[in-house]
Amino acid sequence: MTIVQFILLGAAMFSVGLYGVLTRRNAVLILASVEVMLAAVNVNLVAFDVYLADQASTGQVFALFVIALAAAEAGIGIAIVLMIFRNRHSADVDELDLMRY
Amino acid sequence: MSVGDWLSELANWVFLLLAIPTLVASVMVVSSKNVVRAVLYLVIALAGTAALFLMLGAEFVGWTVVLVYLGAVIILFLIGIMITRAPLTKSVELSEPMSAKVPAALLSFLLFGVVAWAVVQSFDSKVIPLPDEATRTAELGYSIFTSWVIPFEVVSFVLLAALIGGIVLARQDPATPVEQPR
Amino acid sequence: MVASALPLLVFIQENHEEVHAGDGGTLAEFAWLIPVVPMVMAFAILFFGKFSPWKGWGMATAALGFVAVYGIVLTVVNLQDGIVTQSAIDVGQIGIFTIEWGVVVDGLSIMMFFLVGIVGFLVFVYANGYMRGDPRYTWFFASFTLFAGGMLVLVSAPNLIQLIVGWELVGVASYLLIGHYWEDLENVDAANKAFMTNKVADAALFLGAIVMAASAGTFNFAEIFERMIGGETDLATLGFWAGLLLFIGAMGKSAQFPFHVWLPDAMAGPTPVSALMHAATMVTAGVYLLARLFPFYQLPEFAGSLNTIIVIIGAITLFFMGLLAIVQDDIKRVLAYSTVSQLGYMVAAMGVGAYSAGLFHLFTHAFFKGLLFLGAGSVIHAVHSNYMKDMGGLRRYMPVTFWTFLIGTAALVGLFPFAGFWSKDEIIASAYFNATENAEAAAWFMVALSIAGAFITAFYMMRALSLTFFGTYRGTVEPHESKSIMTIPLILLAVGAAFTGLLNIPGLTSVFTGWVTTRAFPIMEHHFDAPDILLIAIVTPVVLLGLGAGWLLWGPQRELVHTTIGETDDISAPERQTTVERPTYSVPVLTPILVNKYYIDDLYMNALVRPTMGPIADATVWVDDHVIDAVPNLVALGSKQIAEAVVVIDTNAVDGVYHAAAGLTGATGRFLRLLLPGNVHQYVALSFAGVVAIVALFIIF
Numbered sequence: 001m002t003i004v005q006f007i008l009l010g011a012a013m014f015s016v017g018l019y020g021v022l023t024r025r026n027a028v029l030i031l032a033s034v035e036v037m038l039a040a041v042n043v044n045l046v047a048f049d050v051y052l053a054d055q056a057s058t059g060q061v062f063a064l065f066v067i068a069l070a071a072a073e074a075g076i077g078i079a080i081v082l083m084i085f086r087n088r089h090s091a092d093v094d095e096l097d098l099m100r101y
Numbered sequence: 102m103s104v105g106d107w108l109s110e111l112a113n114w115v116f117l118l119l120a121i122p123t124l125v126a127s128v129m130v131v132s133s134k135n136v137v138r139a140v141l142y143l144v145i146a147l148a149g150t151a152a153l154f155l156m157l158g159a160e161f162v163g164w165t166v167v168l169v170y171l172g173a174v175i176i177l178f179l180i181g182i183m184i185t186r187a188p189l190t191k192s193v194e195l196s197e198p199m200s201a202k203v204p205a206a207l208l209s210f211l212l213f214g215v216v217a218w219a220v221v222q223s224f225d226s227k228v229i230p231l232p233d234e235a236t237r238t239a240e241l242g243y244s245i246f247t248s249w250v251i252p253f254e255v256v257s258f259v260l261l262a263a264l265i266g267g268i269v270l271a272r273q274d275p276a277t278p279v280e281q282p283r
Numbered sequence: 284m285v286a287s288a289l290p291l292l293v294f295i296q297e298n299h300e301e302v303h304a305g306d307g308g309t310l311a312e313f314a315w316l317i318p319v320v321p322m323v324m325a326f327a328i329l330f331f332g333k334f335s336p337w338k339g340w341g342m343a344t345a346a347l348g349f350v351a352v353y354g355i356v357l358t359v360v361n362l363q364d365g366i367v368t369q370s371a372i373d374v375g376q377i378g379i380f381t382i383e384w385g386v387v388v389d390g391l392s393i394m395m396f397f398l399v400g401i402v403g404f405l406v407f408v409y410a411n412g413y414m415r416g417d418p419r420y421t422w423f424f425a426s427f428t429l430f431a432g433g434m435l436v437l438v439s440a441p442n443l444i445q446l447i448v449g450w451e452l453v454g455v456a457s458y459l460l461i462g463h464y465w466e467d468l469e470n471v472d473a474a475n476k477a478f479m480t481n482k483v484a485d486a487a488l489f490l491g492a493i494v495m496a497a498s499a500g501t502f503n504f505a506e507i508f509e510r511m512i513g514g515e516t517d518l519a520t521l522g523f524w525a526g527l528l529l530f531i532g533a534m535g536k537s538a539q540f541p542f543h544v545w546l547p548d549a550m551a552g553p554t555p556v557s558a559l560m561h562a563a564t565m566v567t568a569g570v571y572l573l574a575r576l577f578p579f580y581q582l583p584e585f586a587g588s589l590n591t592i593i594v595i596i597g598a599i600t601l602f603f604m605g606l607l608a609i610v611q612d613d614i615k616r617v618l619a620y621s622t623v624s625q626l627g628y629m630v631a632a633m634g635v636g637a638y639s640a641g642l643f644h645l646f647t648h649a650f651f652k653g654l655l656f657l658g659a660g661s662v663i664h665a666v667h668s669n670y671m672k673d674m675g676g677l678r679r680y681m682p683v684t685f686w687t688f689l690i691g692t693a694a695l696v697g698l699f700p701f702a703g704f705w706s707k708d709e710i711i712a713s714a715y716f717n718a719t720e721n722a723e724a725a726a727w728f729m730v731a732l733s734i735a736g737a738f739i740t741a742f743y744m745m746r747a748l749s750l751t752f753f754g755t756y757r758g759t760v761e762p763h764e765s766k767s768i769m770t771i772p773l774i775l776l777a778v779g780a781a782f783t784g785l786l787n788i789p790g791l792t793s794v795f796t797g798w799v800t801t802r803a804f805p806i807m808e809h810h811f812d813a814p815d816i817l818l819i820a821i822v823t824p825v826v827l828l829g830l831g832a833g834w835l836l837w838g839p840q841r842e843l844v845h846t847t848i849g850e851t852d853d854i855s856a857p858e859r860q861t862t863v864e865r866p867t868y869s870v871p872v873l874t875p876i877l878v879n880k881y882y883i884d885d886l887y888m889n890a891l892v893r894p895t896m897g898p899i900a901d902a903t904v905w906v907d908d909h910v911i912d913a914v915p916n917l918v919a920l921g922s923k924q925i926a927e928a929v930v931v932i933d934t935n936a937v938d939g940v941y942h943a944a945a946g947l948t949g950a951t952g953r954f955l956r957l958l959l960p961g962n963v964h965q966y967v968a969l970s971f972a973g974v975v976a977i978v979a980l981f982i983i984f
Contacts (some may be wrong), residue, residue, distance in 0.1 A: 001112050001229045006153075007220045009120050013127050013146075018971065020131030022205035026195050028181045029136065030963075035174065036127045039150045042166070046197040050157045050236075052228045052909050056181050056237055056244045063162050064245070065256050072263035074174050074224050078181040079270040091185035093963040094197075101963025197964065208968070212975075 008049035013040035027091045031074055038070040072073045112231075115156065123149030134195060136187040141176045147171055157236040291585055296512050300308045310357060311388040315354055315370070317396055318439050321346045322432030323424050332421035337411075339421040343428045344407045346536055352434065357393045362794065365801045366393065371504065379581020380502060387437040387504070390801030391574055391642070395438035397818055398646060401779075402563045402653050403431050405772035410555035411659050412769040413664060415566035417480045417553075423463060430456030434564050438571060441491040442502040444571070450488065453565050454481050460560065461552040472552040472934070477545040484542050488788075490726070491528025494521055508578045508804050508873035511585060518651070523583035529572065530593060537569025537626045540600040544884055546623055547607075550669075551614040554660030557615060562622050562656050566881065570626065579604045580806040581636060587897030590634045594714075594725040597631025600624065601731040603881070605739040609746065613669045614659045621695065622652055624736060631729050637713030638808045639796040643787050644710055645796065647702035650692035652785055654776035661769055662751060664761040671750040671757035676839075679764040683770045685752050687777040691750050694780040696741040696826050702784035707737070708822060709789065712815045713808075737822055739827040743938040745833025754839035755863045784938040789814050839868050 013036060020033025042063045049059025085091050107113055126145035133139040149171045154163030157194065188195075222261055324346035332339025360366060365789070386392070414420055430453055437449025473587025483953040492502070498517035499507040510516045518525065533539075549561050551654030560566070573580060573593070580586045583933075601624050608620035625648050631640030661684045666673050678685035694701040697708065711733045719727035756762065764770065787795035789811035800806045845862045868874075879885065959966070 001116060002107065002224070002227050003227050004220060004224050005107075005113070005116060005120070007230075008225065009124065009153075011213050011216040012124055014216075016127045016131055018212065019205050019209040021967050022208070023196050023219055025197060026136060026187055027183075028178060028185060028187065031133055031181075031197060032140060032178060034217060035143060035170070035237055036130055036135045036146060036216060039127075039147055039166075040167050040172075042151060043150055046154050046157055046159045047164055047229065050159065050231065051227070053232065056248050057241050058234060058244070058248075060113070060162050060241055063159070063244050064162050064165060064241075065212075065252060067162075068256050069175050071169050071174050071194070072260050073276065074177055076263050076270070078177050079267045081181055082184055082231055082271050085185045085243060087270070091187060092145040095245070095963035096963060099959070201964065205968075277552075 003051045006043060010040045010044035010047070011083070013043065018073065019064060025092050025094055027084065027093050028078070030093065031077045031081070035070060038066060042066055075093075112156075116153075117153045119149055119156065131217070134191045134197070135180050135189075136195060137179075139190060139195075140175065140182060143178070144171060144175055147175070158232050158233045161241055169252070208213045284953055292512070292582055303593075305366055306368040309359055310368070311366055311368045312354075314357070314388045314439070315386045317350055317781075317873075317931050318432055318435035319777065320349050321428050321435060325429035325432055328421060328425040328428055332425060339424040340407070340411050343424040344404065344411075346428055347400060347404040347407050347431060350396060350431070351404045352591060354396035354400035356978035357388065358397050360391060361393050361798065361801060364453045365390070365802050368803060369803075371441050371503075378501060380496065382444055383442055383503065384445055385441045386442045388439075389803060390797075390799045391440050391571075393643065394646065394799050395571060396435065396609070396640060398649050399431060399434050399564050404777070405658065405775055406555050406563075406653065408560040409558075409660070409769050409772040410553075413555055413660055414567060419463065423460070423553070426456050427559075430460065430560060430565065433512050434568070435797070437568055438655075441504060441720075443496060443504070444502050445517075446575075447488065450485070451569065453560070453568065454478060454485070454536075455477050455547070457560055457565060458483075460556040461549050461558070466553070467551075473545075473548040475552040477549050480542055481535045481547040488535070489526045491525050491530075491532055491748055494528060498522070498525060505803050506744040511582075512577065517586045519578070521587060522579070523587040524924025525611050526541055526576070526580060526586045526589045527592070529576065533569030533630075534596065536572075537570070538600075538623045539569070539596050539627065539630055540603065541883060542879075543600065543604060545622050547616050547619040548615065550619050554615070554656060554663060556567060556658065558621070558653045558656035561619065564650040566622065566626060567645050567649070570629045570633065570641065573630065573644055574638065574799075577633070577638050577806055578802075580633065581638075581685060581807055589739075590636070591723065591725045593634030593728050594631050594767045595634075597627045597629075597634055598725075598729040598732040600627030601736045602627075602630060602739070605736050605743070607880055609739070610745040613661065614670055614671050614674070614751060615656070615669055617879050618652070618655055618659060619742060621740065621743070622648075624740065625652065625695075628707065628733065628736070631733075632710040632713065633709075635714045635717040635726055635729060636808050637710055637717075637786070638704065638806050640709035640713050642799045643795050644706035646786075647694065647780070647783050648708045650776055651691045651702060651780035654687060654691040654773060654780050655695065657773055657776065658684050658691060661765040661773065662762075662880070664769070665766055666758045666762070667760050667786060670756065671747065671866070674751045674756070675754045675758070675865075676752070677762060678752040678757070678758040681764045683764060683773060687770075687773040688752070690777040691780055692744045694784075696744055697737060697822065698779075698826065698829065699823070700784060702782070703785060704778050705784035707733075707812070708818060709811070710786070711791075711822060712811060714819050715818060716809055716811075717816070734822060734825055738825045739911070741826045741829025742833045745830045746837045747835060749837045749839065750865055755844075756866065757863050762886065822839075826967065827980065830866075837865055851943075869897060894937075 017033045017035075017040060020036060021030055024030050024033060045059040045063045045066070047059075049063075050058060052059070071077030081091060084096065088095060125147050126142045126149065127144040130139050130146060130266060133142060147166060151163045151166040151171070153158075197205075284887075324342055328339040328342050335342055346828060355364065367389045369385060369387040369389075371383035373381055373914075374384050375382040376510065407424075408440070410424075411853060414423055417423060420653045433449050435449075436452060437446055440446035440449055458478045461477055462471050464470045465474075495504045495507065495518070498521045499510050500516070501507060501510070507516070507518075511518050511522075535542045546561060546566065550557055571770025580590065583590075591611065593750055604620050605624040608617045608624070611617045611620065625644070629641045629645050629648070632638075632644065661681065662674060663669055665677070665681060668674075694703040697703040711730060714726050714729045714733060717723065718730055728854075785792060786798075787793060793810070796810070843864050843866060844866070876882070958969070
């Protein structure tokens with residue numbers, strides 16, 4: 001197993017997630033796309049950790065942190081989406097244009 | 102290494118077996134017209150990554166993915182979808198119109214292209230030396246609580262903040278009278 | 284005067300150090316209070332008079348009372364020991380001249396303190412009654428007290444500067460008081476006339492003071508005399524001009540011909556003012572000046588032939604002004620011309636060197652002329668009119684006024700033993716002595732006119748007396764005697780008029796002479812050992828003739844009674860209207876001349892006043908507007924142009940910078956606004972682009 005295949009997988013998933021963030025209108029789906037991007041990052045980290053046979057398993061530790069933070073961020077993100085929905089009765093981000101000139 | 106050589110290894114077939122669904126699922130996440138299906142595709146994508154972790158011997162990380170992501174975050178997303186009254190059937194309103202999708206797609210391809218080219222240039226055929234046994238959780242734990250204790254504490258703070266913040270943000274406004282059932 | 288000039292000068296040079304007099308001690312040390320108290324009180328009345336119980340009268344009379352008492356005490360001490368002292372404080376320095384302010388306490392100034400204090404006090408008491416009900420009561424007393432203060436500053440001045448200050452102060456007070464009833468334009472004109480006439484004379488006064496001080500190098504009198512005698516001055520050459528100019532100044536204040544025109548018009552002021560200022564004190568300031576400078580005037584080396592001029596002017600004034608009193612119907616004007624005439628006596632006396640005689644006449648005149656004016660005021664107050672055609676027979680209604688007026692008249696005309704007899708006769712005697720000793724034509728002129736003047740004085744006073752107090756009452760208002768606050772001063776002044784003559788009987792008492800010659804410099808004059816019987820024998824019948832002629836022409840027996848029967852329906856009781864009048868006599872050429880006051884007023888009006896008011900005033904205004912104001916106008920115009928230019932620069936350049944900056948900021952804002960759309964996706968795209976850029980930077984560098 002080469003390292004390249006994992007990096008390519010990670011890059012692909014990251015790009016797909018980016019496409020999703022830029023494209024999706026539903027706020028929850030944007031957050032889902034962000035999860036995809038974070039998953040891609042995790043793949044990359046763990047792959048490198050195993051590739052480099054790190055004694056301190058730095059990559060895996062980092063991946064754990066990323067997972068924890070991703071969970072926290074998803075939680076806050078959903079809370080915010082809920083608040084916005086309460087206010088605007090819509091989860092469509094294109095309707096959040098009050099700051100537009 | 103050529104593609105033929107690569108394909109001759111059994112591990113690489115397993116890799117493909119896991120990676121392709123993961124990739125396809127993530128593409129479906131970003132392009133499905135059904136909200137619920139998009140979230141479920143996310144489940145598949147995340148599960149795929151967990152399996153890949155297991156394959157690499159990072160057992161703890163893999164099972165953590167299953168527990169946290171698939172056990173909690175996905176539930177959260179589903180709750181979010183339900184509360185925001187997302188259309189539960191097919192809907193075209195979930196994505197930007199084509200005029201926005203094209204530049205985004207171009208950007209994504211560009212990003213992938215650049216990274217792929219750079220990576221291939223650098224790492225060409227370097228092989229991952231799979232360890233004989235999986236990463237020991239005890240070593241992982243030891244590493245967290247000695248080398249990485251400070252980030253660990255910081256992350257715990259962040260989680261605490263997220264916990265409190267989530268509660269504060271999402272609760273009902275106390276001034277708003279809640280309708281009492283008579 | 285003395286026989287020849289040289290011994291006098293030498294005598295004085297040798298003897299002037301030996302002045303036998305004390306220095307007055309503490310009394311003289313505090314003599315500076317005498318002018319200061321009334322001056323301060325004048326301002327106190329101005330500010331606080333309205334709140335005081337007597338509305339300022341009490342304060343004013345208290346100040347004069349203080350001066351009177353102090354004056355009496357100083358007089359007593361002076362008569363015993365003699366006081367000759369002066370004290371001064373330095374106020375400033377101009378070049379070589381030191382300006383001082385102080386008091387001279389010697390016989391002459393003590394005499395003036397006494398006079399101003401006593402006569403002033405009595406007049407102030409009288410004025411309480413006379414001015415009652417006047418709307419500007421407090422202001423009147425403030426100005427009157429200011430006058431008293433100014434007069435005292437004048438007579439206590441140790442130098443020419445302070446004398447001029449006092450001179451001007453009394454001039455201002457005179458202006459204010461003559462114009463007291465300023466509602467009538469006539470009164471305002473009179474005040475202006477007095478002030479202007481005095482001002483013209485004052486120009487000469489200033490010049491004279493400057494010439495004298497420049498020649499002597501100092502303004503201080505004592506020092507001027509010292510240096511003069513020591514030969515350190517230019518007064519031998521310039522003395523004539525200095526003395527002449529100073530005399531012209533004196534002529535203005537003392538109403539000598541041709542500066543006499545203001546005094547009769549000054550009768551427009553209230554009677555107490557006429558009594559005190561225009562009879563007793565202010566007008567005597569000119570005579571005082573001559574007396575103060577007598578050490579200079581008595582020396583022909585310095586004064587030259589000035590004395591001749593002084594005598595002639597005095598004599599002319601004496602006689603011709605007396606003539607004018609004959610044709611006046613206003614009782615105050617009769618007394619005014621009489622005053623001018625008597626001032627002529629005093630000035631002429633100074634001219635013939637009769638120093639103490641002239642001052643004695645000043646002294647007695649203050650008493651009897653003040654008395655006569657107050658009496659006239661009493662009469663005017665009773666009949667509500669100044670004119671004798673509204674009077675008559677008042678001796679029955681106003682006995683006190685009548686008897687005091689009678690005593691005053693007797694004193695004025697010079698009947699034995701009243702004051703005027705002694706003082707006037709002394710003057711005539713001195714003039715006669717001078718005439719016979721020096722064979723000066725001017726002195727003979729003076730003698731002749733004095734004797735004629737005595738006749739005239741008696742003539743017009745008898746006319747006035749008879750028209751006012753004898754015969755039938757011709758007025759409309761029921762007359763009654765004045766209140767005691769007015770009659771008591773009359774009585775007291777009458778006592779003075781009666782008995783002050785005894786102060787200086789030639790050969791018997793020379794109290795007054797001793798009094799006023801107690802000075803730092805010896806006064807050389809002839810002392811008479813006995814009254815000149817010859818002169819008395821000539822003058823007394825002349826006076827009696829005058830009185831008789833007056834009685835003959837205007838006595839009550841000359842009354843004309845016109846009875847007219849008015850129209851009425853009742854034929855048994857016809858209405859009788861009776862008018863009484865006294866005859867008016869008209870001499871073909873003389874009367875018009877006299878009535879028009881020798882046309883002098885007309886001359887001044889047409890030659891001086893109208894040209895100044897008209898063309899000269901207009902020309903001055905034109906010059907002021909176009910020439911003098913041209914500079915400030917140009918400056919203003921220039922400033923305006925500069926201001927406008929500045930505005931343009933400000934609006935365009937300076938503000939332009941601001942506008943440009945604001946515009947730039949606005950444009951930048953508008954541009955930057957476009958970077959942050961409200962679209963979430965674009966935010967993400969932009970931030971991602973930023974991240975990529977940073978990463979790229981890291982990689983490349």
